Amino acid sequence: MVFGIFMAILDIQIVASSLEQIQAGLSATADEITWVQTAYLVAEVVIIPLSGWLARAFSTRILFVLSCSGFTLMSLCCVFAWNLPSMVVFRAFQGVFGGAMIPTVFAVIYTLFPRHLQPAMVIVVGMVVMIAPTAGPVLGGYLTEVSSWKTLFLVNLVPGILVCLATWKFVRVDEPNWDLLDKIDFLGIVYIVIFLGSLQYVLEEGVREQWFESREIVFFSLVAALSGFAMFYRELTIEHPIVDLWAFRNRNFAVGCTLGFVLGIGLFTLMFLMPVYLASVKGLNSLQIGQYIMVTGLFQFLSAFVAGPLAKRIDSRLMLALGLSGFAFGCWINGNLTQESGYWEFFWPQAIRGFSLMFCFLPINSLALGTLPPDEVKNASGLYNLTRNLGGAIGLALANTLMTHLNKLHYAVLREHVTPGSPQAQTLLAGLRQRLAAAGAPDPETAALKQVYGLLMREAEVMTLNTLFHTLALIFALALLLMPWVSKVSAEAAEAAAGH
Structure with missing residues (x-):
């Protein structure tokens, strides 16, 4: 599982280091190509808070295998992207699948391991979370130099398949709670997706669009504010919330x-x-x-x-x-x-x-x-x-x-x-x-x-x-x-x- 999140985090930086080559390959402008990164990051931020509910409903094993296999499949799709819109769509789905893996691993540390082993596991995961972004630009630059930008996505295939197989065979943390699927708060999911998606878009594109001089940024800021208010109200008042915000009552x-x-x-x-x-x-x-x-x-x-x-x-x-x-x-x-x-x-x-x-x-x-x-x-x-x-x-x-x-x-x-x-x-x-x-x-x-x-x-x-x-x-x-x-x-x- 740790190897899986290393792959997901590395992918963000490895692609960032080679955007110019991807831009040339897809015949995109400098402004358009940034969507290859923005789509991934927006999708990742949206899925992260939903991962807890998904892990409870499907179990850690099933969620992680689905996420890793989806991430690997989208990596292959990125290799065959025929234009910029197709690449942006594949990258967005890759962000969804990659984002679900990271919090799942952190949760496993505190549910699978006894207290005396938790610090060692936090160190292992922490090193991956922090070293992967450092290694990404170097590896991305090297792969693009010796091969092509498509190699950036091809390198995910074999590790992705191995991680899926190993997780399915060896990970036994919990069991699915299928009853949660009968209590899905669809409106809550919509509010969360709109709020976090709009907020991430504003933060990613604000500088390029001169912030509030842009009508788009003003529009998405208003959307983020309204949907954020609606999300907080619903998640704090509904009986079975998708994201339990009452966790913040715990001071620690x-x-x-x-x-x-x-x-x-x-x-x-x-x-x-x-x-x-x-x-x-x-x-x-x-x-x-x-x-x-x-x-x-x-x-x-x-x-x-x-x-x-x-x-x-x-x-x-x-x-x-x-x-x-x-x-x-x-x-x-x-x-x-x-x-x-x-x-x-x-x-x-x-x-x-x-x-x-x-x-x-x-x-x-x-x-x-x-x-x-x-x-x-x-x-x-x-x-x-x-x-x-x-x-x-x-x-x-x-x-x-x-x-x-x-x-x-x-x-x-x-x-x-x-x-x-x-x-x-x-x-x-x-x-x-x-x-x-x-x-x-x-x-x-x-x-x-x-x-x-x-x-x-x-x-x-x-x-x-x-x-x-x-x-x-x-x-x-x-x-x-x-x-x-x-x-x-x-x-x-x-x-x-x-x-x-």
């Missing part, structure tokens, strides 16, 4: 979801910012970028051997505080880089963040899901994973918006210093003119001004990205204010709640 679960939301902001935003920094400022290719950002995954892997044993010896609250502080510190020093910064200046911030991740992930998971009764874990796991994904979607939307705004702001500030009265600016221009004239440039004056403009834009981008890294550091530092509401998850309490 509510605080765990809030911290999961913060973790989602950090993880997804950094996955976006680091490649942007390395590509646009440092001018690196996808393989070089992979060599830089793999440091986070490597240190996360190493921290698993420390965090696991430590979780049994120290207070989970102290462990969480160390994790949040370390992640904040890693982001802060990442925001002090320049265009001249080399590999090692990027190495240490990522190493600190990667090592801190398990110190966050382990206690947050235990806090959110570790003390719930087994019959509540499936529903709660869907909600918990949803909050992390929404944190990521909101973090990305804000980062994109702030990047556009701050680039203009920093450029305007820098431009004020490049004036005819500035000795430094005149010296720089004179040196560039002389060098370009010696190189045989037809118009050294214009070429020198263009180079100065490029330098200003690059430095504005460096300042912008550093500001965003510092902002992330502050968000994680502020998350420490939630510590008074974080309960210690003792082994005895969790054992009693889990019924072991």
Whole structure:
């Protein structure tokens, strides 16, 4: 099952790294091709909260096998996509099937394993959830380079079939509850699909469409607000809800979801910012970028051997505080880089963040899901994973918006210093003119001004990205204010709640 979710999470990033090649293959425009990713992410977010009800109705085994086989089949369909609309439809179904697998695995940790084995299983799943996005761009770039973009989907076929067969044969967690099919809240499902689908669309497309300057964004924002209100009212008042929102009455679960939301902001935003920094400022290719950002995954892997044993010896609250502080510190020093910064200046911030991740992930998971009764874990796991994904979607939307705004702001500030009265600016221009004239440039004056403009834009981008890294550091530092509401998850309490 863990291998199955590795495949599903990897697929998001592996495709993202090769959108240009897919765009050429499908004869799509730059704006149109983004729907290959948007369709997947919208569908994934919609299905995640429904996965708890589906697992109770069909059983964990049947749901996971259906999800994995559907994901594998849609991967094959993507290979044979004949135009952009067909690819978008196949990717949407792939998102539905892939999204159902992730919370199902988290639920199994807290229903199948006794308390003393749960931290080790959380580490295994946590490494997959966090390392797969790091490995995705590197693997995607490599496969596209040596073969074609269709290979990105073909690699899912054999592992997908093996996961389906192994899950069907070996997984025995629970039995189906077919009676739930007689009590399906169809209206609740419609509200959830419309609310989460509209919200994810707004967050994905808002920056590209200039937010509320676009009629589409205004329309879908209103749809999300109205359907969200209707969904909350119905799910909180109906006798057999599809998604039991009363789970948030459990303080541990509510605080765990809030911290999961913060973790989602950090993880997804950094996955976006680091490649942007390395590509646009440092001018690196996808393989070089992979060599830089793999440091986070490597240190996360190493921290698993420390965090696991430590979780049994120290207070989970102290462990969480160390994790949040370390992640904040890693982001802060990442925001002090320049265009001249080399590999090692990027190495240490990522190493600190990667090592801190398990110190966050382990206690947050235990806090959110570790003390719930087994019959509540499936529903709660869907909600918990949803909050992390929404944190990521909101973090990305804000980062994109702030990047556009701050680039203009920093450029305007820098431009004020490049004036005819500035000795430094005149010296720089004179040196560039002389060098370009010696190189045989037809118009050294214009070429020198263009180079100065490029330098200003690059430095504005460096300042912008550093500001965003510092902002992330502050968000994680502020998350420490939630510590008074974080309960210690003792082994005895969790054992009693889990019924072991």
